[in-house]
Amino acid sequence: MTWSVSSCFITLVVLFLWRVEDIAEACRCAPVHLQQAFCSADVVVSSLWSFCSFGGSKTLQKLADAPLCIFNRLFAVQTSLNHVSLLVIRAKVVGVTVGSNTKYDIQQIKMFKGPDRVIHAIFTSSSSASCGVTLETNKEYLITGQLNTAGRMHIITCNFIQYWEDLSGTQKKSLTRRYQSGCDCTIIRCSSLPCPVSTPDECLWTDWLLEDGQSGPQAKNFACLKRSDGSSSCGVTLETNKEYLITGQLNTAGRMHIITCNFIQYWEDLSGTQKKSLTRRYQSGCDCTIIRCSSLPCPVSTPDECLWTDWLLEDGQSGPQAKNFACLKRSDGSCTWYRGMAQSN
Template sequence: MTWTVHTCLITLAILCVWQAEVAETCSCIWRLPQQQFCSADVVMKAKVLGGLKVGKTKHGSLHIKEYNIKQLKMFKGKCTKINTVSTFTSSSLCGITLKYNTEYLLSGSLRDGKMHVSSCDFVRQWDTLTDSQREGVVSQYEQGCGCKIVHCYSSPCAASSSAECLWGDEATETKLFGKRTTGYTCTMKSDKSCAWCKNGGKNCIDLKDA
């Protein structure tokens, strides 16, 4: 009986530790880079120069770290100048680590007039972006911010309005979305309908092509 109780206590302790680890894991809603671009307050190209001292949030409960940056190009946002970006120190709170003397695409939110970034945002080293991603942030993504990208989790899948672009993984692959949209962006056309397009909206995948 003593051995059984001891075993149960050990098992319970392991479960408690496991639950605590799960509870502290960063959780993000998976989104395409274009969706991350459209939902961000600020998107820019910047060079990370170094790190600043670690501090606390305004309410003093969560620790943050700041990076000193050189703003190179603003793609979205009305801020004239941003010299620092902040992120949580803990990865469990979706904090990220940036490399010094490295150029990044940074997207994030504005909090109390300061830019905040996380692992849920579109943050990439600039030299790792694909050509279509660079074209997207420079000129294409914003054209589709009035559209809605709908994730399909089963097949068949159909758009509920002309202002939607369908997207799915391999399990729901059709001619309308998935791998076929590589290099395309969800774009609002002149008639206010949305479709996967490239080359500035000149080449589009229309529903009638399915």
């Protein structure tokens, strides 16, 4: 083999490997908050999948093979061949046919955002390399997807697709009542500190400082909404007939206002020590400073600081220091953790 042939062979191998890597990277999607998916979608429906079929459509094949463009809020198929609108539905899957593309026949339960029509089928690529989606029959989903000019709904991996039963009550309710009112706000995913906020219409999505942001409290229970001054704030949805511990702000009009950053928790989820400390211990430690430690080393700069190391684990709010300790003053003026004991029943 001559040098020129060897070089050509090496080049072809490199190009092949690059293409494989490119395909593998194509389906990497940054996660989105359900509100982002809703606001970016022109159609939102819920459905139960009953039939899944793979049907060949030249237009759909071109859409499936088109390169993916990653946006802050949503991911769409880039194509100059078709204008693509986006939608949101709740539906159930009922059957399957296999081909170059997969067609899921669905029973649409509710259209949350989109045209005044019923979606009967959803299409996706049969190849995972082209971001094809696999749905289970007889399962109910919340689905966001694309509606092309032919009137067909197409879905890819980067769409927000989740089992309906896995959504919280707040998320389900917000699809019809809250997310729409916050579509002028921008949700910024925060996965490592510091997280800058550049404009007042932004809300920091800090669930991603923990392991799984999609299961975090902001994802499950909050919406980013406009304040009266035009800035954004993560509004709070509370359940009726539920007992809470709530911290908030009292404005000059005498109204209590709460946002995502307030401490809001079901009363039943508090430990006995936490409940007792609200009246007996926390007040005496207000001159101390609690420093959240999420990665080592964690410096202590002054003697009146206590390191909150629960965050070295998965969920700091459920850790032993959060549930059972208070940061209190010693007689020498320094602060340290003291374990509080709940009263016996």
